Amino acid sequence: MASFKQKTLRFLYPILRKMAKFGKNGTVLNNEQKATPKEPFYAQQVTLNNGKNLDFSTFSGKKILIVNTASNCGYTGQYAELQSLHEKLGDKLAIVAFPSNDFREQEKADDKEIASFCQLNYGVTFPLAEKGVVLKTTEQQQPVFQWLTNSEANGWCDHAPDWNFGKYVIDKKGMLTHYFGPSVSPLDKDFLEALEK
Template identity: 65%
Template sequence: MIKSNGQKLDFSYLKGKKVILVNTASDCGYTRQYEELQRLHEKLGDRVAIIAVPANDFGSQEKGNDAEITQFCQLNFGLTFPVAKKTTVIKNSAQHRVFQWLTNASCNGWNDHAPDWNFSKYIVDENGNLTHYFGPSISPMDTEFIKAVEN
């Protein structure tokens, strides 16, 4: 996976951590979840890695380029966790291969659910197993979400 600044994401820092992958957009009703994700990152950053994955797949709500997206996230929400390069997360021939794995039960063991809107959340455990999917309406501060991340 490539970060929005063009550098390859160093997956070695993910070793031994849970990973939350979130497809994001800057002009969405759920965009305020960036703030909640940042709070979660500050609280659990030593045990949990969060990666925002911008996509323009739903309602054309991510029109910016990678630099604009990163600047928006940093200025408006103080994001300090990685923002990936803008990509495709819906199931089609252009779908990013990480999302191909997240959304294909024959690959991940159980889940076929692709994001149905911006701010869908996938949790991968310390051993690289997909453990949970949460839809966009579930806040990162929701009790069930926190429980899934912490257990």
């Protein structure tokens, strides 16, 4: 069940997104030089919030969207948009959410509570990773985010998430093509166009 704060943030989400679109949370980066990874993306694995391992090689031939998430953030309403995207493009696009408490402690819940919150409030059916660290400041950073935020691994991008709901797009060949900041909706025209490329 959503708390009063979560319900309020959900209501305010469209306003917060528009207000932040032109700041750092509206950052958009793309791999214009078509740099190829120095380390293969498909070697990455993650432990899901149910304890099972997910090997990213199972998504070979699909585009992949990696998103760092939190339940008590002004952008939490994007869970509904991500679910909509999953339902429309699930055969072409794999979405994996990475809950994290890195930004102002907006994800204090444990994995079981996070899964329940996402399912009850947003009907989320795409995979949720085990809660972990997405920022580069500690050795505990999730291995997938070590790859996403290190140009020595992915070929070009050193950019860590600006806030909750930073979005990284991997193409069908395992190349990192884009980073979209939190205020860019997964249903925005520019975002959808990037998925089509």
